[in-house]
Amino acid sequence: MLVQKFGGSSVADAERMRNVADYVARVQRRGDQPVVVVSAMGHETDDLMEIAGKVSRTRPGREMDMLITAGERKAMSLLCMALHDLGVAADSFTGSQAGVVTNGEHTKAKILDVRPDRIRAALDAGRVPVVGGAQGVSVEREVTFLGRGGSDTTAVALAKALGADACELYTDVPGVFSADPRVVPSAHRLSKVSYEEMLEMNAAGCPKPTMRSVEFARAHGVRLHVRSSFTWEPGTWIEKEGSAMEQAIVSAVVADQSEAKVTVAGVIDRPGIAAKLFRALADKLINVDMIEQNVSLHGTTDISFTVPHEDLELAKQIASDLQNEVGATGIYADPDIATVSIIGAGMRTHPGVSATMFEVLATEGINIEMISTSAIRLTCVVRAGEADRAVAALHKAFGLDREGGY
Ligand code: ASP
Numbered sequence: 209m210l211v212q213k214f215g216g217s218s219v220a221d222a223e224r225m226r227n228v229a230d231y232v233a234r235v236q237r238r239g240d241q242p243v244v245v246v247s248a249m250g251h252e253t254d255d256l257m258e259i260a261g262k263v264s265r266t267r268p269g270r271e272m273d274m275l276i277t278a279g280e281r282k283a284m285s286l287l288c289m290a291l292h293d294l295g296v297a298a299d300s301f302t303g304s305q306a307g308v309v310t311n312g313e314h315t316k317a318k319i320l321d322v323r324p325d326r327i328r329a330a331l332d333a334g335r336v337p338v339v340g341g342a343q344g345v346s347v348e349r350e351v352t353f354l355g356r357g358g359s360d361t362t363a364v365a366l367a368k369a370l371g372a373d374a375c376e377l378y379t380d381v382p383g384v385f386s387a388d389p390r391v392v393p394s395a396h397r398l399s400k401v402s403y404e405e406m407l408e409m410n411a412a413g414c415p416k417p418t419m420r421s422v423e424f425a426r427a428h429g430v431r432l433h434v435r436s437s438f439t440w441e442p443g444t445w446i447e448k449e450g451s452a453m454e455q456a457i458v459s460a461v462v463a464d465q466s467e468a469k470v471t472v473a474g475v476i477d478r479p480g481i482a483a484k485l486f487r488a489l490a491d492k493l494i495n496v497d498m499i500e501q502n503v504s505l506h507g508t509t510d511i512s513f514t515v516p517h518e519d520l521e522l523a524k525q526i527a528s529d530l531q532n533e534v535g536a537t538g539i540y541a542d543p544d545i546a547t548v549s550i551i552g553a554g555m556r557t558h559p560g561v562s563a564t565m566f567e568v569l570a571t572e573g574i575n576i577e578m579i580s581t582s583a584i585r586l587t588c589v590v591r592a593g594e595a596d597r598a599v600a601a602l603h604k605a606f607g608l609d610r611e612g613g614y
């Protein structure tokens with residue numbers, strides 16, 4: 209049994225829709241049991257949000273969810289029609305009909321339970337179930353939307369509930385790459401990454417597959433296969449970490465331009481200062497990513513942190529409001545940064561990876577402004593304009609320009 213999720217680009221128009229139907233029919237003919245999850249066609253979700261913005265200032269969550277989930281509903285019924293034309297018995301199901309039970313948080317509902325009785329019944333009757341992605345029903349029996357990219361989550365949750373052998377996420381690229389191929393033309397498709405590596409890549413700025421679905425897959429041991437609905441070639445498996453023998457030291461290089469840096473300079477070096485600052489940021493729901501502080505010899509210290517670009521002004525304001533209280537000599541906002549990260553499970557057991565990363569950046573004349581690490585990730589903040597060059601140089605230095613890794 210395979211749960212097969214098709215993203216918006218995979219079902220963007222009538223021809224692509226028929227291609228997907230053709231493929232699903234072949235999957236069934238070869239003896240596999242497909243359970244299909246669809247996203248809304250093309251940019252339909254964006255279009256629906258845009259029109260909502262034009263007719264309403266208030267956009268009540270309940271009505272937004274009714275509207276947005278209509279996109280997936282359209283796609284699922286059209287795909288079923290195309291399957292019928294090919295002689296494949298198929299039934300579409302809304303999230304509610306598929307048994308996706310969520311909490312009542314409109315526009316970003318969380319899955320509480322999946323009770324796929326109707327999906328099982330369809331399968332038992334030899335029919336292909338086609339489920340609308342990113343939607344469910346709340347315990348109060350309201351229609352809910354799981355949020356942007358929520359179809360991946362639907363697919364993984366269904367795979368878990370049905371005990372499927374794998375969850376395939378079809379998209380317009382052939383998998384997860386060692387770097388963004390638009391920046392590094394010699395980047396290669398990874399045949400396999402561990403859940404942990406994928407989550408670190410997500411955190412480092414790789415948006416897809418969504419972190420939420422990878423976390424769910426890891427928690428429940430669902431094997432993910434990210435692949436292309438344009439070429440149908442085998443893609444990237446995301447699964448449990450394999451034996452140490454197979455591990456590349458560095459699997460991927462990822463850049464992220466979505467963050468900005470704030471520096472609170474010359475604050476007094478005593479207990480409670482960082483607590484005060486970061487509590488104030490947290491109270492305004494600002495998501496702080498990297499934090500750096502140097503303990504100084506002279507009783508003062510600089511604290512730098514990164515936040516999403518859209519929160520920069522607010523973060524600066526909060527820091528400025530606290531400037532006297534924490535005894536800071538200045539508050540500096542810097543929108544012009546990027547983070548560059550290397551990720552690899554093999555890093556855990558290999559010394560010298562950070563030294564190599566810093567040497568590569570030094571050779572390129574790229575200054576490192578902040579550093580953060582996890583067991584399998586190293587991240588440096590650099591000037592935004594230098595990120596692409598840093599990524600290309602690191603990709604080469606760690607042997608990723610060829611298949612197999614360093
Ligand atoms: N169509 C929705 C979106 O674009 C849900 C999904 O595709 O995952 O966010």
Ligand code: MG
Pocket residue numbers: 411412413464467497
């Ligand atoms: Mg980040």
